[in-house]
Amino acid sequence: MKKVEIFTDGACKGNPGPGGWGAVVRYGKHEKEISGNDPDTTNNRMEMTAAIRALNLLVEPCAVTLHTDSKYVLDGITKWVEGWKRNGWENASKQPVRNADLWHELIEAVARHKVEWVWVKGHNGHEENERADRLASDAAEAVGR
Template sequence: MKMFVFFMEIVDEINNDFRIRITEDKKQGLYTEIVFNPNKKELRFLSEDKLETYLKQNEYQLRKILHNKRKNTFYKGFKLKFALRDEKDVAAFNDRSKIVVLDKRNGSNESYVVDKGEEIIHKIYTDGSFMEKLDIGAYAVLVEDLEGKYKIYSQKTEAKSSSLIELMAAIRGLKVLKSIEKVRIITDSQYVRKGLTEWIVNWKINNWNTANGEKAKNIEYWNEFDELTKNKYIEFEWVKGHSGHFENSLCDIYAREKAKNN
């Protein structure tokens, strides 16, 4: 799936209608303009050219960036780089029943969606827990080899964000399987599932800033996660937490027990 990088700048504002100039990153002289109203979520295209046609073909991705940007961060002079995946199947990426694949072998960085992953693959089950009353957290990682044998790893942490703890668990699992090329990560965290397959691209091209112009959270851990996936084929499978999924429930139990015990 090809990826193209663009540059946007808010050049004017009238009654909450923000005129935004969009330039293809490698063709700074060519641009098109759109108008977006963050209060009404209204988007208007102002011209008819090849760049506008491409943006219309990938309108859902463009809208997602604009819709997720906070209203108070729209102002004249705001600049942002953003990447669009050519003809991305957004509905498939948002379908939590599907598996998102990140393939970084042979120097590539491809992400796509499949209904079913590899039949024979090493699996990493993760879960994290932050105990507010104890002001401590912990995570657990269950690693399953190709023969179906399990090994459990758990670790207490002073991190106070459940999302970060979930990310730390996935990192630990990849460290355990550092020499394995193909891995599936099974998690109940959308933060983990989407971060590396969708969000990190835009963070990195903006020097780790978000669409709101703020630093992304947990940059150190995302950098480590990104590095650990180099030259690997990673499948991300999402499971609903506390839904009776055996391995996820087991990880939850181990994480909670680890957090409670001194």
């Protein structure tokens, strides 16, 4: 399996509000930056979208190390999702899981790969996280231009 590193981030100007997502995808010496936006979204949705889009960019199964500064994404995919599945997509409060549409997309995107999830502290000088943050922020600011 090819080894790929992915660094993701999401941004929102207001929450909800105009949002953006960004990712840096690295395979060996090759890097690609991707980003996009949504005129009316939340920060959590943008964090999830960054991971989904980056994983879906890969055309074959890969061993992926995915770096995120979102505890929501990290804990959701590594801790909470199995319980949500067992409970019919209800959370511990018996309410529908928020962003279930994106959780389903993320589960599908992850299934094709061997993914190791790594949390990084945001806005702490981590070079690739800062790049992903800039891509996400620029995309959010571009909404409506």
